[in-house]
Amino acid sequence: MRNGVLFLFVILLTIIPLIFIENAEFGGADGQAEEAITEVAPDYEPWFHAIWEPPSGEIESLLFSLQAALGAIIIGYVIGYGKARKKYSSAKE
Amino acid sequence: MKKRSLWFSFVVLLGLTSYFWTNSYRPAYAMHIMEGFLPLGWAIFWWGITIPFVAVGIRSIAKKLKENPELKSMLGLSGAFAFVLSALKIPSVTGSCSHPTGVGLGSILFGPTAMSVLGTIVLLFQSLLLAHGGITTLGANAFSMAVVGPLLSYGIYKCGRKMNVSVAVSVFLAAMLGDLGTYLVTSVQLALAFPAEIGGFVASFVKFASIFAFTQVPLAISEGLLTVIVMNLLQKYNMTELNQLPTMKEAR
Numbered sequence: 001m002r003n004g005v006l007f008l009f010v011i012l013l014t015i016i017p018l019i020f021i022e023n024a025e026f027g028g029a030d031g032q033a034e035e036a037i038t039e040v041a042p043d044y045e046p047w048f049h050a051i052w053e054p055p056s057g058e059i060e061s062l063l064f065s066l067q068a069a070l071g072a073i074i075i076g077y078v079i080g081y082g083k084a085r086k087k088y089s090s091a092k093e
Numbered sequence: 094m095k096k097r098s099l100w101f102s103f104v105v106l107l108g109l110t111s112y113f114w115t116n117s118y119r120p121a122y123a124m125h126i127m128e129g130f131l132p133l134g135w136a137i138f139w140w141g142i143t144i145p146f147v148a149v150g151i152r153s154i155a156k157k158l159k160e161n162p163e164l165k166s167m168l169g170l171s172g173a174f175a176f177v178l179s180a181l182k183i184p185s186v187t188g189s190c191s192h193p194t195g196v197g198l199g200s201i202l203f204g205p206t207a208m209s210v211l212g213t214i215v216l217l218f219q220s221l222l223l224a225h226g227g228i229t230t231l232g233a234n235a236f237s238m239a240v241v242g243p244l245l246s247y248g249i250y251k252c253g254r255k256m257n258v259s260v261a262v263s264v265f266l267a268a269m270l271g272d273l274g275t276y277l278v279t280s281v282q283l284a285l286a287f288p289a290e291i292g293g294f295v296a297s298f299v300k301f302a303s304i305f306a307f308t309q310v311p312l313a314i315s316e317g318l319l320t321v322i323v324m325n326l327l328q329k330y331n332m333t334e335l336n337q338l339p340t341m342k343e344a345r
Contacts, residue, residue, distance in 0.1 A: 003325055006318045013315050017184045026184045029191040029308045030225075033283060034127055036300050040287045046129030053224035063223055064180045071177035075323065078170040082330035 125234040125279055128220070128227025135286045140232030146240045147213055150206035157203065161337045171199030172211040174323060178316060179215055185308040193316035194275050197268030198323060200243035201250045202338055212239025237278035246271030247340075264324045269317030276305040 018026075037044060054060035131139070157164055178195030185191060199208040213235040220226040226234045246267040253263030284298035327335060335341045 003322045006322050010315045010318050013311050013318075014183050017186045017188070017311070021186065021188050026188060026190050028182070029185075029187075029189045029304055030125060030127065032189055032304045033301060034130065036304060037130060037283065037287055040289050040297055040300070044130075044287070046127070047133065048129035048227065048229045050128045050220070050224035050227060052221065054222075060223060064182075067218070067223075068177050068180040071173035071175075071180070074169050074173035075177065078166045078173075079323075079326050079330055081166065082327070082333070085333070086330050 125216075125226050125238065126230040126282065128224070129229060130227075131230050131233055131282070131286050133229075135282070136229045136232060138232075139230075139236050139282065143209070143213070143232045143235045143240055146206055146209040147235070150208070150210040153204060154207050154210060157207070163334060164337055167202060167331070167334045167338070168199075168207075168211075170323075170327075171202055171208070172214070174198045174320075175208075175211055175215050176218075178319065179219065183312050183315060185311050187308045189304075189308050191276075191305070191308045191312055193312050193319070194238050194242055194272050195316065195320075196238060196242045196275075197246040197264070197271045197316065198320045200246040200271070201264060201267055201324075202335075202340060204340055205240075205243035205247040208243035209235070209239045212243065215239075233282050234279075237282065238275045241278045242271040242275040245274040260328070261321050261325070265317040265321050267317075268320035269313045272313040272316045273306065273309055276309045277302060280305050 054063060154168065158168070175195035175198075178193040180192070182190045182192050194212070196208045196212045199211055213231070216226055216231055216234050216238060220228055220231055220234075249270050250263045250267035253266055254260070258266075280298055280301035283301045284294050287297055288294045289296040289300070
């Protein structure tokens with residue numbers, strides 16, 4: 001119950017900007033920082049480039065969702081394991 | 094986990110990494126500080142500061158796991174939490190997106206240096222497979238997300254508990270302020286490397302901080318809430334493991 005309320009707040013925090021800020025691009029804050037660098041130091045040339053980059057936005061979001069999914073499996077597994085252990089160990093006693 | 098399956102997944106990961114590695118070059122738009130966007134001197138400097146924390150962290154993890162092998166699942170969960178949260182790009186009130194760090198939970202459970210190791214691994218993954226962050230800037234990014242963030246979280250949690258603030262509120266504040274601290278440090282790092290011609294370090298810092306910190310405030314609150322949710326679940330179902338952690342003894 002309490003967790004449900006907390007989760008609701010998280011969802012609200014995510015949705016509110018989408019509803020109330022119109023015409024926003026919702027690009028990455030890091031991209032903005034890159035722009036800021038080029039403003040402060042227009043002559044700066046990045047001296048090293050990423051070794052590999054996802055070939056498209058789709059592949060990138062695939063890898064991101066894989067990352068989230070793998071992590072979520074582990075979290076669910078550990079908590080589920082604990083829940084079942086608690087259930088059956090107290091049933092035995 | 095069985096040793097063989099661990100090796101198997103390691104080999105698969107290595108194979109995938111090197112497969113992706115052999116592909117194309119393009120400029121990157123990336124999380125935290127982008128590849129190549131720190132002058133060489135600063136890149137080396139931040140690497141130098143970060144490495145000791147990671148080394149201490151590896152030793153502390155090895156020691157804890159030797160004493161209590163059952164803690165592996167908790168350690169996995171801490172790493173997984175950081176892994177999930179740093180994959181969530183959440184829209185913010187400034188009209189841009191950023192993501193939580195997720196290192197607060199692990200620092201509260203295992204102490205700050207253990208999280209330096211896990212946080213650095215998460216960043217390494219993102220820089221190699223997603224071109225977010227970078228190898229040259231990994232030292233700086235790890236310093237902000239995996240060294241300062243966890244240290245802040247851990248300190249705030251400890252303080253909160255000492256002042257008899259409830260576990261939930263301490264966890265919330267620790268995770269939230271640790272997240273904000275991470276992005277403030279990133280702003281400091283960028284401002285040090287790129288001081289403005291007029292106004293120098295301070296002017297640059299204000300500029301970078303207003304990009305990162307304001308975007309990050311609502312996300313830091315989200316991170317705090319999510320960390321409390323997981324902590325609640327752990328306290329409900331996984332007390333066996335929590336009781337083996339010295340940092341959690343007083344939470345009972």
